[in-house]
Amino acid sequence: MLEKSGPVERRGIGAMAIQHVTLWVSNVAQSRKFYSEILGLMEVPRPDWFDFQGTWYAVGDQQIHLTHANPLPPRTTEHLCLQVADLELARKYLESRSVPCRPDREYRGVRRFIIFDPDNNYIEIAEINQAWPTQWPQPMPAGMRGPLLS
Numbered sequence: 001m002l003e004k005s006g007p008v009e010r011r012g013i014g015a016m017a018i019q020h021v022t023l024w025v026s027n028v029a030q031s032r033k034f035y036s037e038i039l040g041l042m043e044v045p046r047p048d049w050f051d052f053q054g055t056w057y058a059v060g061d062q063q064i065h066l067t068h069a070n071p072l073p074p075r076t077t078e079h080l081c082l083q084v085a086d087l088e089l090a091r092k093y094l095e096s097r098s099v100p101c102r103p104d105r106e107y108r109g110v111r112r113f114i115i116f117d118p119d120n121n122y123i124e125i126a127e128i129n130q131a132w133p134t135q136w137p138q139p140m141p142a143g144m145r146g147p148l149l150s
Contacts, residue, residue: 020056020063021080023121024072028053030118031066038097039082072119079114079122087111087127094125101125 025031032055035041041057041064053068059082084090091101091113102114109130115123 018062020065022065022067023080023117023119024069025054025066025117025119025121026068026070026072027118028055028066028068031055034118035064035066038094038099075120075122077122079124081112081124081126083126083128085127087113087125090125090127 032043035055035057036043041059044056044058044063046054046056046065055066057064057066064080094101094115099115104112104114104124106112110126110128112124112126115125117123
């Protein structure tokens with residue numbers, strides 16, 4: 001069944017948004033410092049009934065859940081993207097806190113760079129100045145997909 005609600009089509013299960021993303025971290029205190037103090041994200045209450053360490057953050061209406069893992073699973077190019085209003089301001093802020101910002105390609109109104117958290121989780125920082133495409137051009141631009149970590 002296809003149902004329309006405003007400009008977005010609802011299909012299948014009717015998903016409306018990404019509620020949260022979970023990232024694995026080896027040291028919750030170290031990660032809390034990075035996500036709270038460096039990225040400036042707002043920590044939100046996490047249910048106390050969990051039997052493992054972690055911490056949660058709000059990003060708009062979505063959340064990032066940091067969950068302790070020892071050992072960490074292998075790092076990959078799976079990532080989250082944090083949208084910012086001013087990419088250069090974000091870059092200067094992060095670099096002033098000794099966070100290396102790796103340049104990345106611009107794609108049709110999307111300027112971005114890459115950072116890594118203390119556990120080498122891949123985080124894209126992007127300034128998006130257009131409606132986000134629901135379909136990418138085919139074939140996809142070179143470098144848009146493929147291994148980014150060495």
